[in-house]
Amino acid sequence: MLVQTKRRNPVEIITINRPEARNAIDYDTSEALADAFDAAEQDPGVWAVVLTGPGDKAFSAGMYPKAVALEMAMTGDPVDAATAQRLGLVNRVVKRSLGVTEDEVFELQGDVLAEVFTSPDAMEGPRAFAEKRAPKWTSA
Numbered sequence: 001m002l003v004q005t006k007r008r009n010p011v012e013i014i015t016i017n018r019p020e021a022r023n024a025i026d027y028d029t030s031e032a033l034a035d036a037f038d039a040a041e042q043d044p045g046v047w048a049v050v051l052t053g054p055g056d057k058a059f060s061a062g063m064y065p066k067a068v069a070l071e072m073a074m075t076g077d078p079v080d081a082a083t084a085q086r087l088g089l090v091n092r093v094v095k096r097s098l099g100v101t102e103d104e105v106f107e108l109q110g111d112v113l114a115e116v117f118t119s120p121d122a123m124e125g126p127r128a129f130a131e132k133r134a135p136k137w138t139s140a
């Protein structure tokens with residue numbers, strides 16, 4: 001099993017069970033984690049969740065090596081720039097006004113984000129990681 005769950009009183013313990021891969025989070029593991037978190041969230045007997053992984057080399061070498069980032073990825077909770085910087089998820093926050101509202105910024109970024117996230121390189125990075133090989137980038 002990629003993910004194991006165990007209840008200890010009101011605490012659900014979710015274990016990423018891929019020590020041979022340093023608990024890397026691939027697509028199937030991500031799906032299993034999402035299912036485990038969803039089940040815990042819907043269970044009124046669960047008051048807290050602990051995410052852990054076996055092995056002595058890494059908690060998780062997957063997509064998000066920081067537990068906070070993993071939680072954000074699993075829950076989809078947004079985080080502001082200052083918090084992201086404090087957590088070490090970004091190196092620097094640049095404050096600059098483009099003379100547009102926040103709603104206009106989201107509208108303007110839609111086309112750019114769609115192009116980025118559907119690019120061949122966006123697909124190649126995770127694929128290369130899962131296949132344990134160097135990525136072959138096509139964009140400059």
